[in-house]
Amino acid sequence: MLAKPRNQGHLPGNMLPQVIIIGRPNVGKSTLFNRLVGKKLALVDDQPGVTRDRRFGEAHLLGLDFTIVDTAGWEDEDEASLPGRMRAQTEAALEGADAALFVIDARAGLTPLDEEIARWLRASTVPVVLMANKAEGRAGEGGVLEAYSLGLGDPVAFSAEHGEGLAELFEELRPIVEPLQEAHEAQLEEEAGELSGPLKLAIVGRPNAGKSTLINALLQEDRLLTGPEAGITRDSIAVDWVWTDPGSGETRPVRLIDTAGMRKKARVADKLEKLAVADARHAVDFAEVVILLLDATKGLEHQDLKIASMVLEEGRALLIAINKWDVAEDASGLFNGIRHALDEGLAQVRGVPLLAVSARTGKGLDPLIKAAFELRESWSRRIPTAALNRWFDDALAANPPPAPGGRRIKLRYITQSNVRPPTFALFGTRLDQLPESYQRYLVNGIRRDLGFGSVPVRLMLRSPKNPYAKS
Numbered sequence: 001m002l003a004k005p006r007n008q009g010h011l012p013g014n015m016l017p018q019v020i021i022i023g024r025p026n027v028g029k030s031t032l033f034n035r036l037v038g039k040k041l042a043l044v045d046d047q048p049g050v051t052r053d054r055r056f057g058e059a060h061l062l063g064l065d066f067t068i069v070d071t072a073g074w075e076d077e078d079e080a081s082l083p084g085r086m087r088a089q090t091e092a093a094l095e096g097a098d099a100a101l102f103v104i105d106a107r108a109g110l111t112p113l114d115e116e117i118a119r120w121l122r123a124s125t126v127p128v129v130l131m132a133n134k135a136e137g138r139a140g141e142g143g144v145l146e147a148y149s150l151g152l153g154d155p156v157a158f159s160a161e162h163g164e165g166l167a168e169l170f171e172e173l174r175p176i177v178e179p180l181q182e183a184h185e186a187q188l189e190e191e192a193g194e195l196s197g198p199l200k201l202a203i204v205g206r207p208n209a210g211k212s213t214l215i216n217a218l219l220q221e222d223r224l225l226t227g228p229e230a231g232i233t234r235d236s237i238a239v240d241w242v243w244t245d246p247g248s249g250e251t252r253p254v255r256l257i258d259t260a261g262m263r264k265k266a267r268v269a270d271k272l273e274k275l276a277v278a279d280a281r282h283a284v285d286f287a288e289v290v291i292l293l294l295d296a297t298k299g300l301e302h303q304d305l306k307i308a309s310m311v312l313e314e315g316r317a318l319l320i321a322i323n324k325w326d327v328a329e330d331a332s333g334l335f336n337g338i339r340h341a342l343d344e345g346l347a348q349v350r351g352v353p354l355l356a357v358s359a360r361t362g363k364g365l366d367p368l369i370k371a372a373f374e375l376r377e378s379w380s381r382r383i384p385t386a387a388l389n390r391w392f393d394d395a396l397a398a399n400p401p402p403a404p405g406g407r408r409i410k411l412r413y414i415t416q417s418n419v420r421p422p423t424f425a426l427f428g429t430r431l432d433q434l435p436e437s438y439q440r441y442l443v444n445g446i447r448r449d450l451g452f453g454s455v456p457v458r459l460m461l462r463s464p465k466n467p468y469a470k471s
Contacts, residue, residue, distance in 0.1 A: 017066040017180035019059070019173070020093050022121070023103035024113045025073025028133040031160040032103060033070035036061060062170045062427045062462070063385065063415025064177045065184075069093055074117050099127045099176045101169075102152065106132040106143030110150070118150040129172045130155045136162055167412065167427075174413075182386045198240065198253035201372055202287035204311070206303055209293040210323040214359040215239065215258050218369070243369050252373065259283045284310070288379065288420070289317045289372045296328035296356075300338045305345040312349055315421035317375040317455045319353040321368055326358040351454045379455045382419050388450070389414060395445050404433050414442075422446075423458040431461040 021029045037057035059068035071093055094100060102121055104114050121128045132144045135157040147155035156172055158165035203211045219241055239256045284290055290311045294304060311318045320342065328334055335356060343350050353371050357364035383391075392414045401409040411428040424446065428434075443457050 016058070016184055017098045017177045018069060018096060019066050019099045019101060019177070020069040020071060020097040020126075021101045021103060022071060022074065022094070022117065024111065024117065027073075027103045027105040027108075028160045029073070029103050030055075030070055032101070032131070032133065032158075033057060033068055035160050035163060035166075036068050061166065061173065063413055063417075063425060064170060064173060065181055066098075066173075066177050069097065074113065094124060094126055097126050098180055099129065099173060100124075101129050101131050103131045103133050104143065104147055104150075104155075106135040106140035106147070106157070108134075109143045110146045115150065118152060122151060127176050128152050129169065131158045131165075131169070132156065133158050133160050135159055136164055170413070178386055178389075182384045198255040199373055199376055200255050200257065200286060200288040201369075202257040202259060202283045202290045202316075203293055204259050204284065204290055204307055205293035206295070206298075206301070206307075209295045210359045211293050212258050214293060214321075214323060214357070214365075215256050217359045217362055218243075218256065218365060245370065246366050254369065257283045257287060281310070284314055284316060287316055289319065289375050291368070291372065292318060292320045294320065294322045294338070296322050296324040296331075296334060299334065300341050305341075308342075308346055308352070309348075312346070312456045315456050315458065317372075317379040317421075318349070319355065319368075319371055319375060321355050321357045321364075323357055323359055325356040325363060326361050328356075331356070349454055349456055353454060375453075375455060378451060378453050379421060380419050381422065381451060383416050383450050385415055388416060388424075391445070391449055395442060399438075399441060401428075401438055402435060404435075409434055417460065421456045421458060422452055423460065425460045425462050427462045434461065 021032055023029050033055065036059035038060065055070040057068050057070070059066050100121060102117065104110065130147055130150060130152040132140065132147045132155040134140055135144050136159040140157070144155055144157050156165055156168045158169065203214060205211055219239065239258070241254045241256055242251050243254050244251050292304065292308050292311065294300060308318060308320065320338075322328070322335065322338065325331065335354070339354055342352055342354065346352060353375065355364055355368050355371060357368055359365075392411075396411060401411055403409065407430065409428065409430045411426065411434075413427045415425050415427075417423050417425045426442070439459055439461075443459050446452060446457050446459075447454070
């Protein structure tokens with residue numbers, strides 16, 4: 001469905017799909033508005049006519065993002081009167097909308113004014129979702145059945161007050177809003193262009209792995225103090241630098257962050273060194289990509305795996321470099337052994353990039369920085385909602401979720417809720433019983449099929465019952 005020209009009254013610069021709420025006074029339009037935006041922005045009261053002007057809010061419904069518009073109650077009054085002018089505002093709002101939520105009161109049943117509004121909406125080209133509000137309990141059953149006579153399709157039995165029927169509303173809005181949302185996301189991607197700003201690159205590792213020497217080699221100057229004594233670097237030091245890609249000649253800004261060596265806790269006895277380790281952890285928090293530097297003369301130790309796990313748990317993109325490669329013994333065996341140990345010890349993220357470098361000779365430094373930029377690109381990737389759910393449908397068809405106790409777990413929808421690190425929200429029923437093995441199946445598929453590679457991917461489980469309830 002193509003978006004129609006926008007009404008100039010909506011929020012400036014907002015190109016999200018626009019959904020308008022329409023109905024006679026006191027059917028629960030403002031309560032629905034508040035439910036969808038997750039905040040009490042609209043004044044709610046039992047007195048009809050509380051809302052006099054249109055209100056705009058950013059709505060989030062199980063991964064659908066759109067602008068929701070609360071309108072004044074539709075009243076059959078003279079155009080010169082206040083209720084008449086409020087009705088004119090509602091009619092104007094419909095002209096710029098992509099969909100309309102027509103709300104009736106299921107407990108009160110249909111009224112002549114409801115039927116008049118329905119006739120007007122049927123003559124419009126705007127898609128309409130009919131909502132029978134206040135449908136909780138038996139008192140609303142009659143009104144839900146009556147709503148079929150309006151000729152606007154199956155009504156959604158809903159309770160704006162209690163949040164019931166959100167999943168059903170989502171199913172009705174999805175085919176209307178999702179294509180427009182995808183176009184909006186594509187526009188944002190186009191406007192964003194290439195990743196801007198310097199690559200924030202932290203160098204971490206055990207003491208004396210050569211972190212400061214590596215930064216000096218990259219800068220081609222003795223900027224940082226180095227030496228054979230472990231623990232020379234006490235504070236995290238940030239250095240701005242411009243890297244030149246030897247292949248394309250392109251220059252790209254980098255902020256290098258050198259950190260103190262991270263020893264086993266039992267060895268961190270000195271108070272100053274404890275502060276240094278805490279500072280290194282703080283540096284990881286502000287980095288985009290983290291290089292874990294190993295010492296080729298010592299191989300991979302348990303402490304290295306602990307550092308790597310800490311970086312991944314913080315959601316940072318990780319690559320591992322084996323330094324002092326120029327003095328490594330049995331280089332091929334060493335590399336393969338470390339690769340195998342990493343895949344075994346970091347099972348949550350297999351295939352973390354592993355490179356061999358020498359800070360002393362300069363070997364492998366340009367490929368190291370190039371790999372760091374490629375990792376940041378994957379770490380920042382956003383998948384359009386429609387493409388993500390096409391993948392999701394294929395993943396479910398290839399391997400349906402289990403049915404513990406004979407009761408099926410229904411997975412409805414997935415959306416990418418954030419980037420850096422990539423975070424996905426999975427909506428469905430009985431998600432508390434979804435096995436971790438199946439969650440890993442989905443996460444591994446996201447990495448493998450959608451271009452995220454080895455970056456950490458987070459999967460959040462969300463119930464469609466009432467995702468706006470405060471925890």
